[in-house]
Amino acid sequence: MTFGHDEHHWIPESDLEGMSLDTLAVRAGQIRTGQLEHSDAIFPTSSFVYGSAAQAAARFGGEEAGNIYSRFTNPTVQAFEGRIAAMEGGEKAVATASGMSAILATCMSLLQAGDHVVCSRGVFGTTNVLFQKYMARFGVETTFVSVTDMEGWKAAVRPETRMLFLETPSNPLCEVADMAGLSALAKASDALLVVDNCFCTPVLQRPLEQGADLVIHSATKYLDGQGRCVGGVVVGPARYLDEIYGFIRSAGPTMSPFNAWVFQKGLETLPIRMRAHCDNALELARWLEQQSAVTNVFYAGLESHPQHELAKRQQSGFGGIVSFELAGGRAHAWRFIDATRMISITANLGDVKTTITHPATTTHGRLSPEDKEKAGITEGLIRLSVGIEAIDDLKADLQRGFQALNELIDQ
Numbered sequence: 001m002t003f004g005h006d007e008h009h010w011i012p013e014s015d016l017e018g019m020s021l022d023t024l025a026v027r028a029g030q031i032r033t034g035q036l037e038h039s040d041a042i043f044p045t046s047s048f049v050y051g052s053a054a055q056a057a058a059r060f061g062g063e064e065a066g067n068i069y070s071r072f073t074n075p076t077v078q079a080f081e082g083r084i085a086a087m088e089g090g091e092k093a094v095a096t097a098s099g100m101s102a103i104l105a106t107c108m109s110l111l112q113a114g115d116h117v118v119c120s121r122g123v124f125g126t127t128n129v130l131f132q133k134y135m136a137r138f139g140v141e142t143t144f145v146s147v148t149d150m151e152g153w154k155a156a157v158r159p160e161t162r163m164l165f166l167e168t169p170s171n172p173l174c175e176v177a178d179m180a181g182l183s184a185l186a187k188a189s190d191a192l193l194v195v196d197n198c199f200c201t202p203v204l205q206r207p208l209e210q211g212a213d214l215v216i217h218s219a220t221k222y223l224d225g226q227g228r229c230v231g232g233v234v235v236g237p238a239r240y241l242d243e244i245y246g247f248i249r250s251a252g253p254t255m256s257p258f259n260a261w262v263f264q265k266g267l268e269t270l271p272i273r274m275r276a277h278c279d280n281a282l283e284l285a286r287w288l289e290q291q292s293a294v295t296n297v298f299y300a301g302l303e304s305h306p307q308h309e310l311a312k313r314q315q316s317g318f319g320g321i322v323s324f325e326l327a328g329g330r331a332h333a334w335r336f337i338d339a340t341r342m343i344s345i346t347a348n349l350g351d352v353k354t355t356i357t358h359p360a361t362t363t364h365g366r367l368s369p370e371d372k373e374k375a376g377i378t379e380g381l382i383r384l385s386v387g388i389e390a391i392d393d394l395k396a397d398l399q400r401g402f403q404a405l406n407e408l409i410d411q
């Protein structure tokens with residue numbers, strides 16, 4: 001954890017030992033400036049001053065710890081890093097300008113030409129592009145496998161495999177990876193297990209405790225939770241994080257202090273928000289399962305989900321993303337979406353506001369028809385990111401969708 005800056009009063013790391021996640025979410029990584037402010041201060045400054053030329057030299061020479069320039073370190077950014085590191089149970093965290101730059105920084109600092117990556121097929125669309133288009137240009141090849149297909153993971157590993165990359169649960173079908181199995185495979189293959197923990201957050205799943213080497217977040221989603229800022233973070237042991245920090249410092253996709261402050265405040269309510277997301281999502285998933293127009297509901301909290309038991313073992317909740325399928329393909333899915341009035345039509349997720357999207361023509365629109373089929377992204381599929389509104393109001397809004405389908409069929 002990044003505590004111990006002389007010029008600020010940090011809550012000492014030792015005081016945090018044994019504290020529960022709910023407490024860490026509001027207390028870890030807090031700094032006080034000497035003004036005795038209760039809320040976290042924000043340091044919107046590009047650079048820092050020194051008491052003397054000698055001190056400047058000591059800072060630049062690395063003999064004295066402290067801030068120099070906000071592309072390197074910034075107290076607000078460090079406060080956020082300290083808090084999320086504590087929550088994920090990681091030694092260090094490095095914040096980045098976006099979730100994608102967290103993934104890029106991890107690849108650029110820990111892989112080199114000739115290395116091979118095995119990645120779960122259902123990953124975030126842009127992650128797919130990053131590996132297939134850009135990493136490939138620098139000689140890093142990627143093989144995509146189904147996140148639940150352990151034999152597929154094993155078969156894809158080669159002597160030059162350096163990284164297994166996955167999201168669990170997957171987007172949008174909520175498939176759950178066997179973290180223990182993948183961690184054993186990564187260790188046996190001398191590869192890093194990197195988990196994008198965006199959907200669960202440390203509140204529901206702590207991959208580092210389950211054998212992952214690194215955890216990545218798009219802070220844009222649940223960590224913020226209120227749709228205000230774009231950001232990302234990588235958490236894990238110092239031996240990797242120091243490399244990643246070196247890349248960020250040299251390449252520049254640093255998190256801005258303002259965004260770090262927003263995320264820091266977001267983390268304070270993350271545990272209670274996640275519990276509210278989970279409660280609403282489970283209730284809606286059960287309700288959707290009972291609707292005659294729905295052919296399939298994808299949510300690991302349902303007993304009918306193929307990895308329900310696995311999800312129960314490795315997660316403390318099932319998250320806020322629920323997908324369901326309508327029999328009538330794109331026409332019915334679009335009609336359903338357009339009939340809602342409160343729920344936001346947007347591809348963003350992890351917000352306190354419920355959002356609805358048609359993956360086949362938005363988030364997964366770039367996939368070829370064959371890749372869509374392989375990934376299970378059908379034209380009738382709808383994804384909800386369930387927010388924290390009252391459950392009856394959510395049902396009433398979705399009921400408008402079902403009503404519109406009935407009218408279609410009656411016509």
Ligand SMILES: *Cc1c(COP(=O)(O)O)cnc(C)c1O
Pocket residue numbers: 098099100101124127167171196198199217218219220221230231232
């Ligand atoms: C949004 C998202 C990303 C990318 O994050 P940005 O902050 O948009 O760059 C990566 N992984 C997952 C699972 C996401 O949902």
